[in-house]
Amino acid sequence: MGQKVGCARVSSLDQNLDRQLELLQAAGASQVYKEKISGSTRHRPQLEEVLRYLRKGDQLIVTSMDRLARSLVDLHTIVEDLVGRGVSVRFLREGQTYSAKADPIAKLMLGLMGSVAEFERSIIKERQAEGIARAKARGVYKGRAKVLTDSQVALARQWVDDGVPKAEVARRLGIGRTTLYKYFRGEAGES
Template sequence: MSGQRLGYIRVSSLDQNTQRQLDNIQVARMFTDKASGKDTKRPQLEELLRFARDGDTVLVHSMDRLARNLDDLRSVVQKLTGKGVRIEFVKENLVFTGEDSPLANLKLSVMGAFAEFERALIGERQREGIALAKKRGAYRGRKKALTAEQAAELARRAVAGEPKAALAREYGISRETVYQYIRHLAQ
């Protein structure tokens, strides 16, 4: 194989450690995302997909680091192998080249389905935990992005016609959050 060895690492939050995923594996370039795996809209994954060339090998710790649902996993694997890129999943000890056997494709589907199932279970447990905490009165929800004074000022300026996108940037919130504050204060 004449190409480069490229690594891809993903952790879900900024404070998680990326070191253990491809520890002691030599690569020419590492692509690291600190983002949810719920979809493939991740800056470093997108950069990897643009950067990888025919003959390269992409090393990923495990399938669930690349994608959390079967459709996304298949799509990313097909995009890479379609360019002549080899993908190695270290933990599962699986390799995909685009010229894979029916058994290799079955393994990809089964392992990908388990990653998707695991994500669904995590979400279900989280919802159950929140519901129980609400019953106990222990769940307060997410901390508000703006103080009451900031929210009132934001709503006043939005009603006066200032662009919602500009307000969102200024206050460091999303446009949807701007609209939520406006709706909440209008009630």
């Protein structure tokens, strides 16, 4: 048997990986790849790295299917790729392990469990949207706080008028270009 490698992910920088790390280490993971990024994001550097790292005979351990992928298609693609390369995939919460020896029932379970996880995510998103709508109706929810003050936006416009490239303006203000463009279009800070 090869290495047991863990993969932990939380969706945002303010979330904590500690519980996942404990579970992965208790399951025997000798190495853990950690990621603080949304699972819906296509580009996930740590996931890409762990997928390149794994070799035949290794086992990838993940605390839950939704920590590995955010869609059923992505889940199937990743698991099928790994199993095809001789890497087994173990999901702790679901109590499932998939390997080259997986029978048709195991494949069916992967689809069912992945579908349930996807359904749970959609319910959570729906509840979140309803909560935001109720908060907006009460005047409580104001959306994301503004990153720039009005005077900073005026300064940014002045720099652009003076010929400073927008990428440089964004760098000076410590924001991304997309955020700068939103301010110029008047979209930033709206709920």
